[in-house]
Amino acid sequence: MKKVIVTGGAGFIGSHVVEELLRCGYTVSVIDNFSTGHRENIAGLPVSIYNFDVTNPDVMDLIVSLQPDYVIHLAAQVSVAQSIQDMLFDEQVNVRGSLHVIKAAARASVKKVVFASSAAVYGNPLTLPVTTEHPTSPESPYGLAKLTVENYLKLFHKLYQLPYSILRFSNVYGPRQDAHGEGGVIAIFADRLRRDLPPVIFGDGEQTRDFVFVSDIASACVKALNAEKNICVNVSSGSSITINRLLQMMKEISGSSVNTVYTQARPGDIRDSTLSNVEAKEGLNWAPSVGLMQGLLETLQFSHREMFKIK
Secondary structure, eight states, X not given: OOEEEEETTTXXXXXXXXXXXXXXXXXXXXXXXXXXXXXXXXXXXXXXXEEOOTTSTXXXXXXXXXXXXEEEEOOOOOOHHHHHHOHHHHHIIIIIIHHHHHHHHHHTTOSEEEEEEEGGGTOSOSSSSBXXXXXXXXXXXXXXXXXXXXXXXXXXXXXXXXXXXXXXXOEEEOTTOOTTTTOXXXXXXXXXXXXXXXXXXXXXXXXXXXXXXXXXXXHHHXXXXXXXXXXXXXXXXXXXXXHHXXXXXXXXXXXXXXXOEEEOOOXXXXXXXXXXXXXXXXXXXXXXXXXXXXXXXXXXXXXXXXXXXXX
C-alpha cells in the first residue's frame, strides 16, 4: 500500500484527510505537535502518530526515515489575526516549517507534495469569482507566507524535480473545527450559539465568504495525490454568502434567538471572496458535494451534541 505522511494530521482538516486516506486504502503516518490538533480526532484509527514539530529541523530526518510515497502538508499557523500580531511566529511555522517538510520530501523522492494554501494569497479581489489567474497581493503575513511556500514548491520542482499540488482553500468549516485556536467564523458562531451568547460580527456583516465543507476538502487533498501534472487550483464551493445571512441560517437551524453584536472590522480581513473551482473540477476530477445548509446542520449537530436538540 502507498504510504502518506500527513503533517497536522490530528487537526481539524488533517483528521478528515486521514479518514479519507484510510477509506481509499493508503497507509498513513501523522506528524503533529498537538498545539492545536487533538488526539481524540484520530483516536482508534490505524495510523502511526509522531509527536513532532515541523519547525524542528530534525523533522526532516524523521520524514525521510518513514520513506513516504506522498506528503500532505497541513501543519500551519492558521490565524490571520495572529499572523499580524506575531509575524515572526507565523514565518517560523508557515515558512520555515514548510521548508523543512518540502526539503525532506525532496530528499525522500516522494511522488507528490500536496500543500494546503489559501484564498488569502489573493488579497482583496479585483474581480469575482477569483481564478488562479488573478493577481496575488496578500493583505496579511499569513497570506504572504502561504504564497511564499507556493513559490518555494515551484522552485524545488525546478531544482530537484519535486512534484507538487497546491490547493488554495476557501473558508473551510465542519465538525471538529476549534472555535478558539483556528477560529473559523462558523465554529465561533456555533460555539456562541451553543452557550447562548451573542455572536460577534466584525464590520457590517455584509462582507461575503466562500465556505467549503471539510469532507470536500479532504476529498480534494486525496485526489491531488494523483494529479498528473503539477497543479495550483482553488478548492471552494464556487459561491458566497454574507456573514449576516450565514448567522441567520445558523440561528434558524439551532432555534436560537440570541442577539448579534457588531464591532469594528479587523485589519487584514478582505471584503468579498468567491473562488472559482472550475480548475479543480478539471484538474482533480473533483466537485463539492455538501451544500451549505447540510454542512451547517452537521456542524451544529456536532457542536451542540446534547446541549439542545436541533430543530
